[in-house]
Amino acid sequence: MGRDAAAISDVIDNLRRVFQVINDSSRNAEQATGLTGPQIWVLKILAGDAPMRVSELARRMYLRPATVVGILDRLEGKGMVTRTRSQLDRRAVDLNLTDEGRALVATAPGIAQDMLVKGLDELTDEQFASVEEGMKQMAHLLGAEHLVPQPLHTESRWAKG
Amino acid sequence: MGRDAAAISDVIDNLRRVFQVINDSSRNAEQATGLTGPQIWVLKILAGDAPMRVSELARRMYLRPATVVGILDRLEGKGMVTRTRSQLDRRAVDLNLTDEGRALVATAPGIAQDMLVKGLDELTDEQFASVEEGMKQMAHLLGAEHLVPQPLHTESRWAKG
DNA sequence: CCTTTATTGTTTCTGTGCCAATTATTTGCA
DNA sequence: TGCAAATAATTGGCACAGAAACAATAAAGG
Numbered sequence: 001m002g003r004d005a006a007a008i009s010d011v012i013d014n015l016r017r018v019f020q021v022i023n024d025s026s027r028n029a030e031q032a033t034g035l036t037g038p039q040i041w042v043l044k045i046l047a048g049d050a051p052m053r054v055s056e057l058a059r060r061m062y063l064r065p066a067t068v069v070g071i072l073d074r075l076e077g078k079g080m081v082t083r084t085r086s087q088l089d090r091r092a093v094d095l096n097l098t099d100e101g102r103a104l105v106a107t108a109p110g111i112a113q114d115m116l117v118k119g120l121d122e123l124t125d126e127q128f129a130s131v132e133e134g135m136k137q138m139a140h141l142l143g144a145e146h147l148v149p150q151p152l153h154t155e156s157r158w159a160k161g
Numbered sequence: 162m163g164r165d166a167a168a169i170s171d172v173i174d175n176l177r178r179v180f181q182v183i184n185d186s187s188r189n190a191e192q193a194t195g196l197t198g199p200q201i202w203v204l205k206i207l208a209g210d211a212p213m214r215v216s217e218l219a220r221r222m223y224l225r226p227a228t229v230v231g232i233l234d235r236l237e238g239k240g241m242v243t244r245t246r247s248q249l250d251r252r253a254v255d256l257n258l259t260d261e262g263r264a265l266v267a268t269a270p271g272i273a274q275d276m277l278v279k280g281l282d283e284l285t286d287e288q289f290a291s292v293e294e295g296m297k298q299m300a301h302l303l304g305a306e307h308l309v310p311q312p313l314h315t316e317s318r319w320a321k322g
Numbered sequence: 323c324c325t326t327t328a329t330t331g332t333t334t335c336t337g338t339g340c341c342a343a344t345t346a347t348t349t350g351c352a
Numbered sequence: 353t354g355c356a357a358a359t360a361a362t363t364g365g366c367a368c369a370g371a372a373a374c375a376a377t378a379a380a381g382g
Contacts, residue, residue: 251346252345252346
């Protein structure tokens, strides 16, 4: 192989660091609010567009309804969210924030993607160009350019060679 | 903000794609072998350096011992791995592959990190330089460059703004 | 109208991941 | 030597995440 193994290792280490920061960010939010990352995520979405149905929430989070049901159970148990059977469609459930939920989401810290957006915005043109090109290459060499981007969030099982 | 929102969005979409490919890769391996990503990962590590202790395995996977114990339980149940109490240090456990485990790991598909390494190796110098610089920037703007890189693998709870 | 089909939310099961506490053993120091 | 501290693996509890199966309800079609 032509390329320096150490340089490749550096690239992958940096990818790992990106993961780690986003994980840590989620954990910090957890410490600060007593809620987990996914739970805060739900509150943020509902704060923007309540009432909302379970299926729509799941769609926005790129998760299965079965998964968000569990998260909603815990949020409901903590008094952050209410479930109301819809009058129009009795299969559906309308999700709403309680006052407490609204209060919490107002103080919840920004999460990793916010940092990413803000950080990218503050780069010089030259720096940004290298990030832009680098990520494009990374996606390309994994044959991933054609994929519809999925969430920055799902549980990732990264196997390591 | 000075930067084009669409360009930022593209960068983040590509990061998402990288995640997705690695997730999908893990799932494919799962389909092909009947074992999960972490389980295959354990076999690959043991195939390279058996016997090995639980703590060393956990260290290499950047996971907690408590976590790999569960994975080992399932692998042992499937007859892929053996646990033997060490003679030298009776607290420790020596892990080994069974013949079946060795056979399986030989046929298990390469996983995402393998693709990443191979792909990086095949880039032109110019392409590689942009990936290298781009990832460095990405880690930097998350304030992550000082971190000891953690696993490309742990469960990631990515909150999304 | 009434049967078929689709949608909605839920439950159950498996497999991760973390932390905190426990047990057994070894090490190291007074 | 003897006892405290460190270490190795495990256990139990919680929170996600996916897949599969399910009941209730709605929509569509003959």
